[in-house]
Amino acid sequence: MNFNRIKTQAISLTDLAQNFKEIEPDLTEKEAIDEANRCLYCYDAPCIQACPTGIDIPSFIKKIASGNLRGSARVIMESNPVGASCSRVCPVEELCEGACVVNELSLPIMIGNLQRHATNWAIKNKAELFEAGKDNGKTVAVIGGGPAGLSAARELARLGFRVTVFEAKDKAGGLDTYGIVSFRLPQEVSLWEVEQVEKLGVEIRTNTMVGRDISAEEIVSGYDAVVLAIGMSAVPMLGIEGEDAVGMLDAIEFVESTKTPPLDESFIGKKVAVIGAGNTAIDAATCSVRLGASDVKILYRRTEAEMTAYEFEYEFAKLDKVEFRWLTQPVRVMKDNEGKVNALDCIKMELGEPDEDGRRRPTPVEGTEFTMEVDVVIKAIGQSRYIQLIEQLGLEHNNGTVKVNPETLQTSNPNIFAAGDVIFGDNQGEAMVVAAAQQGKETAYSIYKQLIGDKETVSA
Known part of the structure; x- marks a missing residue:
């Protein structure tokens, strides 16, 4: 993906808004046609099999190549009623693009970007792609x-x-x-x-x-x-002392708050700790960076190998200079005289035998306690x-x-x-x-x- 990097110094309200603009630019008409023409239009295409909604990917790509964007969008949305959203959020590297036969020759066809190109046309042109069926009385x-x-x-x-x-x-x-x-x-x-x-x-x-x-x-x-x-x-409680401090946030609610203006200026220059290592944790961390936080860390009680975030999300967070602290468990939230978060007591962990979900169980290591200065703690430990x-x-x-x-x-x-x-x-x-x-x-x-x-x- 061609990520636009964000501003990190002297952030203004204008910069904050710009930081939340869509990062991946749409393909130009020429880029889309050139990319579509790379497709081999496989019979019994493995990319279709890899798509949970079974989109006829060769068909929608061929329609892009011939200039029929409405037809392309219809093929996509026929199979996937949220196909415009999925073109942006699907882990295509693990699904359709991962299965693309062109992988054996060069880079896979940019299926996600082509899907976004076709559905963007439908959005911009206010296309109505389907009609209701005859009323069956139910x-x-x-x-x-x-x-x-x-x-x-x-x-x-x-x-x-x-x-x-x-x-x-x-x-x-x-x-x-x-x-x-x-x-x-x-x-x-x-x-x-x-x-x-x-x-x-x-x-x-x-x-x-x-x-x-x-x-x-x-x-x-x-x-x-x-x-x-x-x-x-909602995200459940961590179950640790000091969790009622001002500055303790639910990751789901936090990300939601960034979806509509006004954006929160209070993050500028702050130190943020995000607890968890799934996709929501990554979202919370990258949103914090884009709101102007000066230091953002993800704390996870297991290792990189056990994290549940998609690989592309992980790489994106590293590009945003999010720091990952593996085998780290928060044990206490420290508060100042006004009841605000000002530090996080943590302990190092080690992995033992696998638990019910097959991942090795983390246990505390005696004598490894340490304190981390933070202003905001965001919980992202599931829902x-x-x-x-x-x-x-x-x-x-x-x-x-x-x-x-x-x-x-x-x-x-x-x-x-x-x-x-x-x-x-x-x-x-x-x-x-x-x-x-x-x-x-x-x-x-x-x-x-x-x-x-x-x-x-x-x-x-």
Whole structure:
């Protein structure tokens, strides 16, 4: 990726805003056509097999080569209702580009950039790519308007269902709208995908939380089927002394705060410690740098080998001069007289036997305590689950991971289906936006089969 580097000294409000502009420039028309013409247009292409949503990649690339950008965007969005977002956030090195046969000859085809080029055309030209199917008389409620929920709603509408999406926030899009940094995924991209769904007649009720503004019972009894796509909740507590200090932040909430103006000027010159080493931790660290923090460290109790962040995210953070402290565990947050964070007591760790997930268990090393001067601590140690709502719906779950039939994505209630982060875990795959989109589609097809009958394809 061609990353634009950020300003690190004498940062102004203008600089802060510039730091959050999308970092990857769009391909020019010539660049896109030249790159498209490198594609071998493989029969039974391995890149298609590597895409969780099964996008016909040779087809959309060939349409770019022939100048048919609308057709290219339609091929992409047909398979992936959040294909514009995924063109920016998918780990393409591990998926489509990783499987590209051109890897054996030179660099792989820039599938992600070509996908972004085609969907950018659709966004700029306000293209409406699909139509709703003929009304089949059935209604479906979708709880959650993130990638899985939107994908389910889009496919259900094309299959003729009357769909209502219940979204707790003031905008739909979920992770894509609020949880992925602006310089990788601008909010307007996700909101265009939301608009594509709404134009199919899907009603999206924002600022409506199931269990607060409408009961779970009312949802279940009022619709022929329900899709549960609520994602995950807040970052859990670290469970250490001083965690109530001013300057302790939730990484999810922190990244969300950078998605809409005004940007926080208080980070300029600050020392920041981010706890965790997943993709959200990387986002929190790189956002801190772009807000003007002078020193940003990621603390992780295991080693580089066990970190869960994508490789490209890790490399990006290093380019932003984020420092990684491996085998380091915070044990106490120190506060000043005003109750603000001013230091973090830590201890070094060593790895022992593997734990339940197969990773070696970290244990403290006696006598290795040390203190780190910090102004802000950002927690990024995973997310908790919406167990209360899951139980209000009466669904079987394992610590908040809803149990589903892997073939149909049907829960313990035969009229409720689930997709996305709410089912990730228990060997249900990796928590990727593209995987959530595919699961959303699959719930739509399962609902159609249950309520209407077998159907192989949806309407145009």
